[in-house]
Structure formats: structure tokens, C-alpha cells
Amino acid sequence: MNTFLKMSTAAMQAACIPHVLTANDVIVAAETGSGKTHGYLVPLIEKLCTKSSSTEDGDSENIAVRTDNIVLVFCPNVMLCEQVVSMANSLLDVSGEPLKRAVAVCGPKGWPAVRPDILVATPAALLNYLFDYDPERRRREKFLRSVKYIVFDEADMLLCGSFENQIIRLIHMLRFDEKLLSRAEDSGKEVPLEGSDEYHEDSGSESAEVSDIDDENEDGHVQDGAVKVENAPVGARRDWRRVRKVYRRSKQYIFVAATLPQSGKKTAGGVLKRMFPSAVWVSGAYLHRHNPRLERRWIEVTTDTQVDALLDAVKYGLKSEVDTELGPNRTMVFTNTVDAANSVSDILRRVGIPCILYHRESSLEERTANLQSFRENGGVLVCTDAAARGLDVPNVSHVIQAEFAACAVDFLHRVGRTARAGQSGIVTSLYTDANRDLVRAVRQAEELAQPVERAFSRKRSFRNKLKKQARLREPATLLS
Numbered sequence: 374m375n376t377f378l379k380m381s382t383a384a385m386q387a388a389c390i391p392h393v394l395t396a397n398d399v400i401v402a403a404e405t406g407s408g409k410t411h412g413y414l415v416p417l418i419e420k421l422c423t424k425s426s427s428t429e430d431g432d433s434e435n436i437a438v439r440t441d442n443i444v445l446v447f448c449p450n451v452m453l454c455e456q457v458v459s460m461a462n463s464l465l466d467v468s469g470e471p472l473k474r475a476v477a478v479c480g481p482k483g484w485p486a487v488r489p490d491i492l493v494a495t496p497a498a499l500l501n502y503l504f505d506y507d508p509e510r511r512r513r514e515k516f517l518r519s520v521k522y523i524v525f526d527e528a529d530m531l532l533c534g535s536f537e538n539q540i541i542r543l544i545h546m547l548r549f550d551e552k553l554l555s556r557a558e559d560s561g562k563e564v565p566l567e568g569s570d571e572y573h574e575d576s577g578s579e580s581a582e583v584s585d586i587d588d589e590n591e592d593g594h595v596q597d598g599a600v601k602v603e604n605a606p607v608g609a610r611r612d613w614r615r616v617r618k619v620y621r622r623s624k625q626y627i628f629v630a631a632t633l634p635q636s637g638k639k640t641a642g643g644v645l646k647r648m649f650p651s652a653v654w655v656s657g658a659y660l661h662r663h664n665p666r667l668e669r670r671w672i673e674v675t676t677d678t679q680v681d682a683l684l685d686a687v688k689y690g691l692k693s694e695v696d697t698e699l700g701p702n703r704t705m706v707f708t709n710t711v712d713a714a715n716s717v718s719d720i721l722r723r724v725g726i727p728c729i730l731y732h733r734e735s736s737l738e739e740r741t742a743n744l745q746s747f748r749e750n751g752g753v754l755v756c757t758d759a760a761a762r763g764l765d766v767p768n769v770s771h772v773i774q775a776e777f778a779a780c781a782v783d784f785l786h787r788v789g790r791t792a793r794a795g796q797s798g799i800v801t802s803l804y805t806d807a808n809r810d811l812v813r814a815v816r817q818a819e820e821l822a823q824p825v826e827r828a829f830s831r832k833r834s835f836r837n838k839l840k841k842q843a844r845l846r847e848p849a850t851l852l853s
Contacts, residue, residue: 385657386412392653393417398626400528400645402633403657404664405786406793409629410526410765414461414491417444417522417627418473421490443516444473446493446524447531447540451480451737452744453763454493457526460765461491478502480737488519496531496539503546517550521624527763528628529641529782547624555621626652631762631789632661632782661785661824666792669819670801671812679803680720683775686801687726687753690771693799701751704771707787708757709779717775718755731756761786767793774802777812781825784815 385403389412392399401409424442448454454477461475473490479498503513525531531540628645635642645652670689674682683706690704708714711732721728729743731754740759747754748766761783769791778784791798804812818825 385409385655386415389413389655390416392655393625393627394419396622396625398649398652399628400633400649400652400654401627401629402642402654402660403631404660404662405631405789407657409631410457410460413524413627413629414457414464417524418461418464418491420522421473442490442521443488443519444491444522444524445499445520446491446526447496447499447543448479448493448526448763449530449536450495450759450763451477452740453526454479454495455741456763456765457493458491461493496536496543500539500542513546514550517546518554520547522627523547523624524627524629526629528630528645529633530630530762532628532641532644533639551621551623554623558621628652632785634661634781661781662819662822664788664792666795666797667788668797668799670799671816672801672803673809674803674805679805682803683717683720683773684724684726686773686803687721689801690773690799691726691753693770702771703747703751703766703769704753704773705760705766705769705787705790706753706755706773706775707761707778708755709776711757713776714755714757721753721755726753728753728755730754731760733757733759758783758786761790766790768796769793769798771799771801774800774804777802777804777808785825 385407389399389401389403389409393413393416399413401412403409421442421444446454446457448457458475458477461473462471464472466472474487475491475493476485476489478484478492478494480495482498484502503516525540530536626649628649630641633642633645634640635646638644638647670686672682672686687704687706691702693702706717706728708717711734714730714732718728718730729747729752731740731743731747735743743754744760744764744766746752754760754766758778772788772791774787778787788800791800802812815825
């Protein structure tokens with residue numbers, strides 16, 4: 374039976390770290406801004422350091438084996454990969470050097486010349502490497518056996534939707550390696566991964582046909598259209614969802630998410646319950662719930678009033694008192710599409726309010742520079758949901774939904790950009806007549822201290838009702 378641990382945001386890392394230090398699989402589901410990334414990086418680096426030091430007095434053969442241990446972190450996009458690498462490399466020893474070396478393999482970045490201690494990758498980039506041409510046919514085996522700790526950051530995104538086929542493939546490879554190692558221990562003989570007849574994952578083809586550069590969609594997801602899984606074992610999807618423990622485990626699996634719905638067998642939480650029934654769950658006090666540190670403002674708008682309401686909301690945030698010790702004032706304005714983000718940016722600039730754009734149609738270099746400018750100088754960041762997940766922008770004082778979120782996950786991640794790490798914040802939500810029933814359901818869930826996700830995932834008739842109402846009404850749009 375899963376163990377669920379409830380705690381305040383301040384206690385998240387204290388609750389998370391001891392469980393990661395064990396050999397148990399761990400599922401960390403906690404609200405945004407609660408320190409989940411350090412919650413898994415710190416104990417995993419501690420494990421790597423402990424194993425390295427424990428081999429100093431051993432023989433050379435043990436040293437060769439022990440120092441090969443790798444932490445593998447999966448992230449859904451390039452920006453999050455680079456952020457995790459930066460956080461890992463900021464954990465320093467007494468001489469000021471990183472305790473363990475972390476590198477990212479994603480987007481245009483190729484495989485590092487020197488094997489790192491912590492490898493952070495998108496699923497597509499890792500598949501490209503594992504199935505690239507390998508004349509010795511040993512690289513994949515050596516890498517899989519050196520990976521001892523696997524982290525799925527933004528696990529709900531990775532386990533469902535566009536990443537699902539890639540993650541299925543990778544989990545099969547990692548777990549099949551565990552099975553072979555278990556058999557080798559029983560027999561006392563080495564069982565080669567590539568030579569086995571039981572696993573045929575592209576055994577006759579060295580191309581996974583994954584695009585060289587990860588393509589992010591509107592929400593920052595990486596498209597998987599180029600990934601082919603025809604060569605996966607028969608029944609791969611079914612077996613992945615019904616994993617049986619028939620061998621000794623040699624790896625630790627850690628899943629981290631700020632939203633982890635469990636209301637259905639196909640949700641990320643439902644899948645994890647079946648895949649890892651003995652995993653320890655560490656759950657945040659405000660997971661999927663209203664954060665009492667947030668000031669909520671709800672404003673219904675029409676086509677005629679939405680621009681004025683938007684400008685008033687931005688000015689309200691810029692005038693709000695901000696602790697000078699926390700840096701400059703920062704406001705994030707969310708839209709549902711790139712076109713709407715461009716329109717909002719034009720509106721703000723026309724009235725003399727400088728702003729920064731962040732969406733998928735900007736180049737990676739442009740997004741990186743704009744995000745860095747927002748971190749350092751503050752101001753107004755106009756963005757799509759590409760900026761809603763994972764990005765660590767400290768001390769955002771105000772979040773504005775210029776267009777109301779389409780689903781619970783986007784809503785929770787948007788409002789989670791503020792009131793992080795114990796700070797307070799403001800969320801202003803503009804909504805139209807078409808969103809009224811949805812907003813009413815969200816506000817009712819908050820008033821009753823219920824998970825917000827229930828307002829977005831009620832019984833089918835409720836969802837169909839909302840869809841029908843949206844079709845019958847002419848919604849206000851920022852593009853008009």
C-alpha cells in the first residue's frame with residue numbers, strides 16, 4: 374500500500390529527502406514552488422558521493438564499477454533540462470567546484486565527450502543516442518547498466534500524451550536490463566543485453582527515427598510524431614501498465630510533479646499506482662488546492678471590456694507593494710495561443726507598458742534571453758503555457774490570465790508561478806460568459822477546500838455541457 378505523507382510547503386524537502394536516500398521508489402506530488410528539484414537532487418548527489426568515497430579503500434575493479442553510476446533525469450523540454458543542470462551544478466563542495474558534474478542532452482546539444490554523473494535529457498534526445506549507429510553494439514548496454522537512479526521531472530506530462538510512447542520504450546529498456554542483471558546474479562554469468570532473444574527493441578535496426586532537435590508544441594511539450602515503436606515487444610503498452618515484480622531491482626525510480634491527477638486509470642497518478650504499487654508517495658499540503666497565500670481576483674469581461682480590464686489588471690500588479698529585498702516587480706500574463714500573446718504584447722506596448730514575449734514560435738536563444746531578462750530586471754512577461762511549467766522565476770508577484778485556462782493542469786501551473794517558496798502573490802483571472810460555469814466550479818472547489826482538478830474533470834455530462842455552451846456562445850477573444 375502506498376504511503377501518503379502530508380506536510381506544509383516548508384517541510385517538503387525534509388519529507389522528500391529521507392525517502393529518496395533509501396532504495397525505495399518515490400513519487401513526489403507537491404505544489405509548484407515547494408522545492409521539489411532540490412528535493413531529489415540533494416539526496417541523489419549524496420548517494421553518488423557516498424558510493425564514490427566508499428570505493429576509495431576498495432580494489433580497482435570495484436572502483437571502476439562504482440564510479441560508473443549515473444543519475445538520469447527526464448524533462449519534457451530544453452529549458453527545463455538546462456534549469457535542472459544549472460541547479461545541480463550549483464551544489465558545490467568546499468573548494469567551490471560542483472559536487473557532481475551534470476550535463477544536458479537535448480535540442481541541438483549532442484552527447485558529452487566525458488560521461489557525466491548526472492545526465493538530464495528529453496526522451497527524444499536520449500532515444501536518438503541509444504539507437505544511433507553503434508558498430509560495437511555495446512554502448513546501449515553499458516549506459517543502461519550504469520544508470521542507477523531515474524527521475525521523471527514533470528511526470529504527469531511524461532507519462533501521458535505526446536511523450537507516452539517514448540517513455541514506454543525507455544522504461545521497457547531500463548527494466549529489461551534489470552531483469553537480465555538479476556538473472557546474471559542467479560547464474561553467476563554475464564548475460565549480454567544485446568544478445569538476448571527476449572527483447573527485440575530495434576535489435577535489427579539502429580535508428581529510432583527521432584527528430585534531431587526536440588520540437589516543442591504550444592504547451593512546451595516535445596512532439597513525438599517521428600518516434601516509431603513498431604519494433605517494441607508485442608503488448609508493450611499493456612505490459613507497461615501492468616508491471617510485475619519478477620526480478621530483483623537494481624535501479625531507483627523517482628517521479629516528480631506539481632499536478633498528478635489520480636481520478637482514472639489512464640491518468641498519470643492512476644498509472645503510477647499500478648506500475649509502482651509499493652512506492653512511497655510524498656504529497657504537498659496544497660497539491661491541487663487553493664493556496665492561502667494567494668490573493669484571487671475574478672473579473673468577467675466581454676469583447677468590449679476585456680482590453681480595459683487587462684490594462685487595469687497589469688497596472689494593478691505594477692502598483693502593488695513589493696518587498697524590495699525580493700527584487701523588481703514581476704508580472705506574468707498568460708494567453709492560450711501564440712497569436713493572442715502577440716496581440717496582448719501589441720496592446721501593452723501601444724499604451725507605453727514595456728513587455729517581454731515568451732512562446733514556442735520564438736527561437737530557443739530568444740526565449741532564453743527573454744527569460745533571463747525577466748529574472749534580472751522584472752517587468753511584464755506575456756506568455757503561453759510554455760512558461761507555466763517547471764521554469765524557476767523567483768518572486769513573481771502577479772499572474773494574470775488574459776484568457777482563462779482550458780484545463781485544470783494549465784490552471785494550476787499558471788497560478789503556481791506566484792506565491793512560491795512561502796511568498797505571497799496575486800492572481801487575476803479574466804473570464805468570459807463562455808467560461809462562467811467553469812469558473813464557478815473552480816471557485817466552489819476552492820471555497821470547499823476541494824482539489825481544483827474536480828472542477829475540470831467531473832462526470833462526462835458536465836464536460837459535455839461546457840463544450841456545448843462554448844459552441845453556442847460567441848466567446849470574447851483578444852484577437853478581435
